[in-house]
Amino acid sequence: MASGQRADIVVVGGGVVGLTTAIVLAERGRRVRLWTRDPVEGTTSAVAGALWWPYHIEPPASARRWALGSLDVYQELAARPEVTGVRLVDGVLGAGALDGADTWVADRVPSLRAAPAEEYGVTGLRARLPLIDMPVHLAFLRERLLAAGGVVESRTVSRGFPEVDAPVVVNCTGLGARDLVPDASVRPVRGQLVVVENPGIDTWVVSATAGGEMTYFFPQPGRLVLGGTAEEGVWSTEPDPAVAEAIVARCAALRPEIAGARVLAHRVGLRPARDTVRLEREALPDGRLLVHHYGHGGAGVTVAWGCAREAAGLVP
Structure with a gap:
């Protein structure tokens, strides 16, 4: 035009x-x-x-x-x-993040299968999904x-x-x-992320702690993205150092090598819920x-x- x-x-x-x-x-x-x-x-x-x-x-x-x-x-x-x-990348959806995946997405994602805890650090379903x-x-x-x-x-x-x-x-x-x-x-749902140097992780994980806190890491080119938070009604876009520290700790509990990864950036986004x-x-x-x-x-x-x-x- x-x-x-x-x-x-x-x-x-x-x-x-x-x-x-x-x-x-x-x-x-x-x-x-x-x-x-x-x-x-x-x-x-x-x-x-x-x-x-x-x-x-x-x-x-x-x-x-x-x-x-x-x-x-x-x-x-x-x-x-x-x-x-857009890449297709292997990873695991932990039990707290499944959302009935075995029923609604199984026939469209043939790679879907059970993932034992020793394979990815959490029990759930392994899948090869788009990571953008x-x-x-x-x-x-x-x-x-x-x-x-x-x-x-x-x-x-x-x-x-x-x-x-x-x-x-x-x-x-x-x-x-x-x-x-x-x-x-x-309303905003505040999400905070920590971006670190990738210590050699090539698979993603999305899980939840016993307390319901989301834990995930996504290998992107040249970096590893760690998360996260979902704070309802919070408008601040300033990264919270204590929250960042907790995010790294939760991710490192699944993959210990994350603990020593150099931090590249902190990011905050407000999801439009x-x-x-x-x-x-x-x-x-x-x-x-x-x-x-x-x-x-x-x-x-x-x-x-x-x-x-x-x-x-x-x-x-």
Whole structure:
């Protein structure tokens, strides 16, 4: 789409949900502009771990459907990991993180099998799942949108989206929807991560302590991402040193070599949680159509493609 050409659709929000939604629409031949307040590499999505697995998202039945739709895409993208940032990596889902995986995902992940504690440090299910290097992946999504004729613009909006001069607005603003809609049911779930030098770990683990604290580590190129936390209603984006120390200790309890790994960075992201994902359309008083697509919690990466297709289906 030429820079001066009026868009059919403006997608607001430059995270993984906004990008994938804009791509689906653009690849269907629609004239799409993506408006983002922050560079795509500066969004919450850039902080994600990011293992394909539905986490902190409601309702479960829809999330699983969207996740399986996204799984197909990620498995295809894994053929070019250096370009897409998507790899298929072995790991184990500990008992506290299974979420009925043996029933809803078994026929789509043939590698799924029981994993004894001596193999990975926790008892659960072994699986080969997509693991996404988000800085690489977000750059890939941006380029894919541009290649489909979409336009990416650095723009901000205010309540009601009055700045958007297009007949269709798709609201993928995540936590920003709390003020922009406004929707007070959108709330942050704070996640803190520690990034360390990888001491030679090539498999991921997602588990939970007896007290319910999530423990996970993801081997990404050149680093190991350790987590994590899920603090409801906490807005602070400043890393907490005590929390970081506890994260490292929990991960080191599973793989002792993590204890001595050099810390490279601390990261905090605010997951945009809601009692249920909002995926619906409404008519604005001025005749524009507003499609809401937000509230994906900690599963935006996991459900992005499946959910984006449903959102695109709401656009006439």
